[in-house]
Amino acid sequence: MFNFFEKIINYYKTAPKHGKNSKQNRKISKSLNENLIFFKKEFDQSADLAIRELKICNIPAAVITVDGLIDKNMLSNNVLKVIMGEEFRELSEKDPEKTYEYLRDKAIAFPDQIEITTYEDAIILGTSGFALLALEGSTRMLAIGVQGFSFRGIAEPTAEASQRGPREGFVEPIRINITMIRRRMRNAKLKFEMLQSGTTSQTAVALCYITDRVSSEILNEIKNRLNNADLATITTSGCISAYLEEEGDLSLFSSVGLTERPDTVCGKISEGRVAVLIDGSSTVLIVPYLFVENFHTIDDYSSRPYFATLNRILKFLAFFVATLLPGLYVGLGTFNPELFPGELLNKIALSVGATPFSLMLETLTIHFIYEIMREAGLRLPQTLGHAVSIVGGLVIGDAAINSGLIGAPTLMVVALTAICSYVIPTLYEPIAILRFLFIIFGGLFGTWGIMILFSAVLINICSKSNFGIPFLSPISPFGAFGMRDTFIRASWRTLSKGRGNIQTMPGAETD
Amino acid sequence: MTQNRIISVPQMFCMLLISRVAVSMTFGPAVMRGVNFWDCIISCLGAYLVTFLLIIPVMWLCKTNGQEIITSSCGALGKIFSLIYAVYFAFVCAHTLALFKVFIENVMNPPISFMLLSLILVALTCYGAAKGIEGIARASSVIMFFIVFSLIILGFSLYKTTDPTNFGPFFYDGPHSALEGIIFFISRSSCIPAMAWLIPRTNGNVKRGIFVWNTSFYALMAASIMIVVGALGDFAQTQLFPAYSAASIAKMGSLENLDALYLGLWTASIFMKLAMFLNLSAECIRDVFGQKNIKISILIMGIILVATNATVKLSKLSSGIFSTNLLLLFTAITSIILPFLMILSKKIRKKNTLAKS
Amino acid sequence: MELKKKWTLIFKNVANFIFVSTIFSAFLCLSGCTEKTQLSEKLMVQGIAVDFDEEKKEYNVFVQAFDFKNPEGKEQPGIKNLQTHGESVGNALESLSKIVGLEPLYSQNLVIIIGETAAKLGVEKFLDFFTRYHEHRLNVSIRASVGEAGKLLSMKVEGKPIKAANILALASKASDITALQFERDLKNYLSDPILLAMEATPYEKSVMCEKIAVFSQDKLMMFLDKDDTIATQILRGISNLGPLTVVNGEKKISCKLSKVKTKIEADGNNVYNININVSLSALEISENNEEIESLRSEIESKFENQISEMCKNVIYKITRSGCDVFKFGKILKNKKPSYFKNIENDWKNKIKNTEFKLKVKTNLAISGLSSR
Numbered sequence A: 001m002f003n004f005f006e007k008i009i010n011y012y013k014t015a016p017k018h019g020k021n022s023k024q025n026r027k028i029s030k031s032l033n034e035n036l037i038f039f040k041k042e043f044d045q046s047a048d049l050a051i052r053e054l055k056i057c058n059i060p061a062a063v064i065t066v067d068g069l070i071d072k073n074m075l076s077n078n079v080l081k082v083i084m085g086e087e088f089r090e091l092s093e094k095d096p097e098k099t100y101e102y103l104r105d106k107a108i109a110f111p112d113q114i115e116i117t118t119y120e121d122a123i124i125l126g127t128s129g130f131a132l133l134a135l136e137g138s139t140r141m142l143a144i145g146v147q148g149f150s151f152r153g154i155a156e157p158t159a160e161a162s163q164r165g166p167r168e169g170f171v172e173p174i175r176i177n178i179t180m181i182r183r184r185m186r187n188a189k190l191k192f193e194m195l196q197s198g199t200t201s202q203t204a205v206a207l208c209y210i211t212d213r214v215s216s217e218i219l220n221e222i223k224n225r226l227n228n229a230d231l232a233t234i235t236t237s238g239c240i241s242a243y244l245e246e247e248g249d250l251s252l253f254s255s256v257g258l259t260e261r262p263d264t265v266c267g268k269i270s271e272g273r274v275a276v277l278i279d280g281s282s283t284v285l286i287v288p289y290l291f292v293e294n295f296h297t298i299d300d301y302s303s304r305p306y307f308a309t310l311n312r313i314l315k316f317l318a319f320f321v322a323t324l325l326p327g328l329y330v331g332l333g334t335f336n337p338e339l340f341p342g343e344l345l346n347k348i349a350l351s352v353g354a355t356p357f358s359l360m361l362e363t364l365t366i367h368f369i370y371e372i373m374r375e376a377g378l379r380l381p382q383t384l385g386h387a388v389s390i391v392g393g394l395v396i397g398d399a400a401i402n403s404g405l406i407g408a409p410t411l412m413v414v415a416l417t418a419i420c421s422y423v424i425p426t427l428y429e430p431i432a433i434l435r436f437l438f439i440i441f442g443g444l445f446g447t448w449g450i451m452i453l454f455s456a457v458l459i460n461i462c463s464k465s466n467f468g469i470p471f472l473s474p475i476s477p478f479g480a481f482g483m484r485d486t487f488i489r490a491s492w493r494t495l496s497k498g499r500g501n502i503q504t505m506p507g508a509e510t511d
Numbered sequence B: 001m002t003q004n005r006i007i008s009v010p011q012m013f014c015m016l017l018i019s020r021v022a023v024s025m026t027f028g029p030a031v032m033r034g035v036n037f038w039d040c041i042i043s044c045l046g047a048y049l050v051t052f053l054l055i056i057p058v059m060w061l062c063k064t065n066g067q068e069i070i071t072s073s074c075g076a077l078g079k080i081f082s083l084i085y086a087v088y089f090a091f092v093c094a095h096t097l098a099l100f101k102v103f104i105e106n107v108m109n110p111p112i113s114f115m116l117l118s119l120i121l122v123a124l125t126c127y128g129a130a131k132g133i134e135g136i137a138r139a140s141s142v143i144m145f146f147i148v149f150s151l152i153i154l155g156f157s158l159y160k161t162t163d164p165t166n167f168g169p170f171f172y173d174g175p176h177s178a179l180e181g182i183i184f185f186i187s188r189s190s191c192i193p194a195m196a197w198l199i200p201r202t203n204g205n206v207k208r209g210i211f212v213w214n215t216s217f218y219a220l221m222a223a224s225i226m227i228v229v230g231a232l233g234d235f236a237q238t239q240l241f242p243a244y245s246a247a248s249i250a251k252m253g254s255l256e257n258l259d260a261l262y263l264g265l266w267t268a269s270i271f272m273k274l275a276m277f278l279n280l281s282a283e284c285i286r287d288v289f290g291q292k293n294i295k296i297s298i299l300i301m302g303i304i305l306v307a308t309n310a311t312v313k314l315s316k317l318s319s320g321i322f323s324t325n326l327l328l329l330f331t332a333i334t335s336i337i338l339p340f341l342m343i344l345s346k347k348i349r350k351k352n353t354l355a356k357s
Numbered sequence C: 001m002e003l004k005k006k007w008t009l010i011f012k013n014v015a016n017f018i019f020v021s022t023i024f025s026a027f028l029c030l031s032g033c034t035e036k037t038q039l040s041e042k043l044m045v046q047g048i049a050v051d052f053d054e055e056k057k058e059y060n061v062f063v064q065a066f067d068f069k070n071p072e073g074k075e076q077p078g079i080k081n082l083q084t085h086g087e088s089v090g091n092a093l094e095s096l097s098k099i100v101g102l103e104p105l106y107s108q109n110l111v112i113i114i115g116e117t118a119a120k121l122g123v124e125k126f127l128d129f130f131t132r133y134h135e136h137r138l139n140v141s142i143r144a145s146v147g148e149a150g151k152l153l154s155m156k157v158e159g160k161p162i163k164a165a166n167i168l169a170l171a172s173k174a175s176d177i178t179a180l181q182f183e184r185d186l187k188n189y190l191s192d193p194i195l196l197a198m199e200a201t202p203y204e205k206s207v208m209c210e211k212i213a214v215f216s217q218d219k220l221m222m223f224l225d226k227d228d229t230i231a232t233q234i235l236r237g238i239s240n241l242g243p244l245t246v247v248n249g250e251k252k253i254s255c256k257l258s259k260v261k262t263k264i265e266a267d268g269n270n271v272y273n274i275n276i277n278v279s280l281s282a283l284e285i286s287e288n289n290e291e292i293e294s295l296r297s298e299i300e301s302k303f304e305n306q307i308s309e310m311c312k313n314v315i316y317k318i319t320r321s322g323c324d325v326f327k328f329g330k331i332l333k334n335k336k337p338s339y340f341k342n343i344e345n346d347w348k349n350k351i352k353n354t355e356f357k358l359k360v361k362t363n364l365a366i367s368g369l370s371s372r
Helices: A002-017 A032-042 A072-083 A086-090 A096-107 A119-127 A174-184 A216-227 A237-244 A262-269 A291-295 A305-335 A342-354 A359-379 A382-402 A408-423 A425-463 B009-024 B037-065 B070-074 B076-108 B114-130 B133-159 B176-187 B191-201 B206-238 B242-248 B259-289 B295-311 B314-321 B324-356 C002-029 C089-094 C096-100 C116-121 C124-132 C149-153 C164-168 C179-187 C226-235 C289-320 C328-335 C337-353
Strands: A049-056 A059-066 A113-116 A130-135 A141-145 A190-197 A203-210 A257-259 A274-278 A284-287 C042-053 C058-072 C076-086 C103-105 C111-114 C141-145 C194-200 C207-216 C219-224 C243-248 C251-266 C271-285 C355-365
Touching: A032 A049, A032 A059, A032 A119, A032 A130, A049 A072, A059 A072, A059 A119, A072 A096, A072 A130, A096 A130, A096 A141, A113 A119, A119 A130, A119 A141, A174 A190, A174 A203, A174 A262, A174 A274, A190 A216, A203 A216, A203 A262, A216 A237, A216 A274, A237 A274, A237 A284, A257 A262, A262 A274, A262 A284, A291 A305, A291 A425, A305 A359, A305 A408, A305 A425, A342 A408, A342 C042, A342 C058, A342 C076, A359 A382, A359 A408, A359 A425, A382 A408, A408 A425, A425 B114, A425 B133, A425 B259, B009 B076, B009 B133, B009 B191, B009 B206, B009 B259, B037 B070, B037 B176, B037 B191, B037 B206, B037 B324, B070 B076, B070 B191, B070 B324, B076 B114, B076 B191, B076 B259, B076 B295, B076 B324, B114 B133, B114 B259, B114 B295, B133 B206, B133 B242, B133 B259, B176 B324, B191 B259, B191 B324, B206 B242, B206 C179, B242 B259, B259 B295, C042 C076, C042 C096, C042 C116, C042 C149, C042 C164, C058 C089, C058 C149, C076 C089, C076 C096, C089 C096, C089 C124, C096 C103, C111 C149, C111 C164, C116 C141, C116 C219, C124 C179, C141 C149, C141 C179, C149 C164, C149 C194, C207 C226, C219 C226, C219 C289, C226 C251, C226 C271, C226 C289, C243 C289, C251 C289, C251 C328, C271 C289, C271 C328, C289 C337, C289 C355, C328 C337
Parallel strands: C042 C103, C042 C111, C111 C141, C141 C194, C271 C355
Antiparallel strands: A049 A059, A059 A130, A113 A141, A130 A141, A190 A203, A203 A274, A257 A284, A274 A284, C042 C058, C058 C076, C194 C207, C207 C219, C243 C251, C251 C271
16 A cells, blocks of 8 residues: 555656646745635635644644545544644744655655645645645644545446456556555455556556566557547546547547456466556456457456356357347348248248237347437336346236237247346446447348358457557467467466466467 | 558469459350350460460560569559559459459349449448458468368269269360460469569568469369359350359259359459459559549549449440450560560660669 | 638538438438338248140149238138149249238248149249249258149148148158259250159048159159159268168068169269168068078168169160169260260260169168067
């Protein structure tokens, strides 16, 4: 945790170097009154700004804090009690600068205390949970690390559950997340680099990488993109991830990875990737990210390679089924029924004969209903979510078939598609959109339309690259080395041989 | 004007192989009449050797030019050459689209307006072309994998229906069929001119690539002819697209109707070929007019393609666009005459500059 | 400048609106949504029988199809038998949609049965209809019928209409002739096709398939009886055949013929070596097994003689009528192309003088009880 503050100190020392975010810094005034007026004005009498005025050796002083971000006990016991104690009254020193130095070097024993000279730094540290000690007549302020606020405890990540892997997931405060990574990587080469993003929110963003693994080109490009990000407020990781994509990239697929697991982050950064931690978000971004990584889960690396390989193949199959099956069903059913096996065609024809809608309209409708129900179940409290599933599963599913509104094969296709899309949760969004597109193309142009759209999507994925790394690597451009962890998951003895850095991927345009 | 070497040799040859397979898989009475298919196996061998000879001028030209665009060393004349190449590549696109049209309207005859389908096809291939040759090359290698995989499946599934008595003697009716076959294969070698434009952007051992590409293409063709003749016998001679007919009888266990596999992959191949030639054509136009962005040229090309396909009737299309002689002439111009002219022009210019200095 | 920006923005918005509404309306109007014939509106043809009415000089076509609008329970579609006629088979079948109001879908057709009269008249006239369009699968079985084909397809077995699938099951897949195999032999100017032939059992209680129809090009020449049918199938290398019984003195031995391997090679000018290898598995033996073991070679030679005799008979019968169903022409052409080129035009006469050396080898397997 202390490292974190060192990083912050380093950051502020080098703050002016950080391009766009470095503004013209205003120096702290000698007059305490002026300083207090500045804070009151800047915070516009905000309710959480707390200013405690006091006297140290008869020098007027003030402790400025933001309520809720500090540990009040720590502040009063370790700071206020000391500076308001007997020994200070007896101190004959009247020179504010010397008193400040005495306070900084002898009186207050805090590992994380920062000397600040500008208002900008004072605001940032104040809003980060530091107590600012200001003295009349001194142009310096002492920021004392008394942070303490309540946050959600470390829990198992809900979106990336694991059977055998660790059960720790990231939380919202960035410093806790940094600690979680550091605890797993006891390596001096692991570096956290603090940046700030969002002109209004001034959110702390940390780049996490291993210095001897990361490509300097990729790192500089990431910093460049983050510094040029024209964002006012950063509320989620999604805000930043858009700026980490290639400019003008309209692809449905994202080349920025998301994870809630510190172990995943450790694995990724050890391959030369960079993790972007955002304060207030439990999701960490990973760049560069490849298409095949969507098919990797942490459990793949805990199971035996045979089962992990089977799982990989299943996931790839599930991806194709989830994307193409409804489209193919509609396309073949409408234009090329002769391509169905006889018995299957009979079943489909029987069900279509009993329903009033065309195959395309029927499939589209059920998909819409399914997406609506999914969204409803996702946003509602868990207890209500169950109710939605009952309504969805029983009422809509069963009743729709019994009443002859929807055919059983169509419902079966939708259900299978839905289950398959859950197998690769990170690709759910593009799959959902592509599925609709394939249904429409299949319904309007049959098999031809599906293949044409498939080719276009393939070119879209193939032409995509981020930070000079082809998105579809190592499938295309093909790399035999990367194949050991793509369609198959080789054993750990094989995986541990040779360094598979991201910048050594086939087709990579970076060193 | 130099270019970045953005694609690898295997990628380029995957792309070229697909574009050849897309057209050659449709060989049959639709494009060659009165030819004994069995003799086409000999044609494959002949065309294989002739292709090596045809590549020499292009290879020579690319060697002298290095990473520069092939027409860049010819001055103003180079612009005219680029324009000719642009027209040729556009013609190849039109030819491919016409082939697609013939197949769809004559064989499948689905209740879809071809106009609408070609509009969608061209619109999406324009998108593909605009994404750049890199994306097309990478996508082609993925499609290539599927093609090889499905051909193996088709080969195995048709093995049972093969009748060995269908493999008759070669040259039974004289060498006419084999010669026709060679001309057919050579006339459709649009890959050679394409190679002239692609090699400067390719990274790797081109010579080995050419050997593998040429060998695998003709081996693939010979294998396909063998499968088709073995399975269909003389019935193949009556089919418009015998390879499709052979695929339609293939079955694997309870999985019947494997022609869906053939149809899908063929459509994808057509897509890749159209995208590649549209991109090349737009690159040529960029060289002529010096635009920065090729997207507009691709769009204009696409519109022209759809418009010509919609306005010209099928009968006229087949007599003109499928004429082997016309295609042979175009191939000769773009893969032999123009490269030689460019080499000559470069030598003369070099001589002149030496004389001046 | 500001005004220009404003107008550009308006133009962009309007263009986007027009684009989206065009796509939306196109989506609603295009065929997939509304106009396309749905599966249930199609007449899914299961079997077709073609007869020729010599009096009216037109084709009578019987069609068995699935009726999805009136299913047999929840799982099975209903069966519909339809009859139509026309100057050509295509004509007759196309008029089906006017009779039932459904568009025929031939891709699921299981069997085409050609009636005797239509077969004698020549099948090439109408077979084209079944092989030209991609929807008619080349894998569909083609059978001939002794007498009227329509009668077989519309026959009722135990009060229920016979299904095309049941008719198809009467012969093994290995011995069945598909449209492709028939066309392959037909389109080759040297060889002649054959078809499995079906006929009604006595009193028209059911259908059986024990004969073969031999064609000379596209015209029916003759029907072969049961023994000739087995011999023909052996000669064509059909591996799994039915039982064959030989009489050994007073005792009878029935064996199942399997793993038939037939090799026909040209040996000289229009002389062929025919080698047949057959595995026999004993089905029913009226002997003591101990005796059988000692008589194994005798039984094998009995079977060899019988098969040899049957094959000789059928080869003579077929070749003397000028038909080449065993592909002698193709084999000779492949082996001796220069010789064959001289006799090519006269092949139909030359086939009548075909000579052959037949060698049959059997291998008896006795399984089951060791003694009675």
